[in-house]
Amino acid sequence: MVVKNLEINGFRNLNGFTITFGQEKNLIFGANGSGKTSIIEALFLLGFGKSFLPVSRRELVNFNAAGFFINAEVLDNSGENRVTACLDKGFSLKLNNESAPLTQISRCLYPLFFSHSLYSQTIDGVPLLRKLVDRFLYGLSALYLHDILRYNNTLKQKNTLLKNLARTIHNSELNSWNALLAETGSKIIEKRMAFTERLNATIGDRFGGALKLNYEPARSASASGPVSAASLLADLERVKGSELRSRRCLIGPQRDRFEVAVGGKKLQLFSSGEKKKFLIMLYMAFIEMFRRARSEYPVFLIDDYDAAMDESNLEYVLDHFPAMQVIATSVARNGRFANLCELKKEK
Ligand SMILES: Nc1ncnc2c1ncn2[C@@H]1O[C@H](COP(=O)(O)OP(=O)(O)OP(=O)(O)O)[C@@H](O)[C@H]1O
Numbered sequence: 001m002v003v004k005n006l007e008i009n010g011f012r013n014l015n016g017f018t019i020t021f022g023q024e025k026n027l028i029f030g031a032n033g034s035g036k037t038s039i040i041e042a043l044f045l046l047g048f049g050k051s052f053l054p055v056s057r058r059e060l061v062n063f064n065a066a067g068f069f070i071n072a073e074v075l076d077n078s079g080e081n082r083v084t085a086c087l088d089k090g091f092s093l094k095l096n097n098e099s100a101p102l103t104q105i106s107r108c109l110y111p112l113f114f115s116h117s118l119y120s121q122t123i124d125g126v127p128l129l130r131k132l133v134d135r136f137l138y139g140l141s142a143l144y145l146h147d148i149l150r151y152n153n154t155l156k157q158k159n160t161l162l163k164n165l166a167r168t169i170h171n172s173e174l175n176s177w178n179a180l181l182a183e184t185g186s187k188i189i190e191k192r193m194a195f196t197e198r199l200n201a202t203i204g205d206r207f208g209g210a211l212k213l214n215y216e217p218a219r220s221a222s223a224s225g226p227v228s229a230a231s232l233l234a235d236l237e238r239v240k241g242s243e244l245r246s247r248r249c250l251i252g253p254q255r256d257r258f259e260v261a262v263g264g265k266k267l268q269l270f271s272s273g274e275k276k277k278f279l280i281m282l283y284m285a286f287i288e289m290f291r292r293a294r295s296e297y298p299v300f301l302i303d304d305y306d307a308a309m310d311e312s313n314l315e316y317v318l319d320h321f322p323a324m325q326v327i328a329t330s331v332a333r334n335g336r337f338a339n340l341c342e343l344k345k346e347k
């Protein structure tokens, strides 16, 4: 996949902005506040319908604009496509001028995002690592998004019920929510398990076996054996009393734990440079899986590359997958990138 060009209007500090990318390694450089992260964020938004930062879409609109418009021409195995995101009264995503769901857009544009803040937060935060794994899984099969959305929707309804009606709730009502959660939840857990196994096997092939992603599904204390819809339902039955007392759902994929470990030691125990290197290895293994599954590369977005990786890691990332498009940002120019674009800060 290749983003050929990008047009941005009314988004963050970018207005009437256009940029053309090279097929391979691109560097956008410029002063602090010139809009580098905003460009990466706009590309991410085209692929995921939202920012990688915890902000609403409305907050992304330029202070002096009523809405934003982002448009990219992208090239993938199937040919050329136009992906558009627009926020005015409502938000819309379009593929070749027709409204399109994310799952359709991900067939021609899958932005893989890496940054310094992401790497440091991901390592320390269970929810962020889970989110990262979910994004990886979505890259390999867009249908995974349906499972997640369906599950989250059901979970929200069950939580509302527990919160508001815990005292009067009817057993059978809770049972039917649990049955739905067990059915979708077990699918998610199975997919996460299979992904973790394949990722670890790919890491093993590439880098030897020291680095591992560990996955621990959130189950009841007495649960054992493999996860299935029936076993998850039995699990939910076991914690029913506690859920009614605490008025919220206590087990399920929304509480699953992922951890990165090297030689059996938690990644948190390693130096900052080592952590960067290991997380890049994880990404590289994912890129390899993506290439095998889809016969092409994702578009690799690296914000503030010099904070996110050391020079030797950068060499590795740039050289390892020569055909992968990389769009990186930095405050300084670097001749290692074939295509350089300087951003000037507007006065
Ligand atoms: N909604 C908005 N409307 C207008 N400007 C905004 C909005 N949100 C953020 N900005 C501004 O946009 C500018 C560009 O921010 P961005 O994070 O893209 O800069 P950057 O080039 O990545 O900087 P750095 O090198 O510090 O990471 C900043 O000055 C920021 O304050």
Ligand SMILES: [Mg+2]
Pocket: 036, 037, 038, 303, 304
């Ligand atoms: Mg930035």
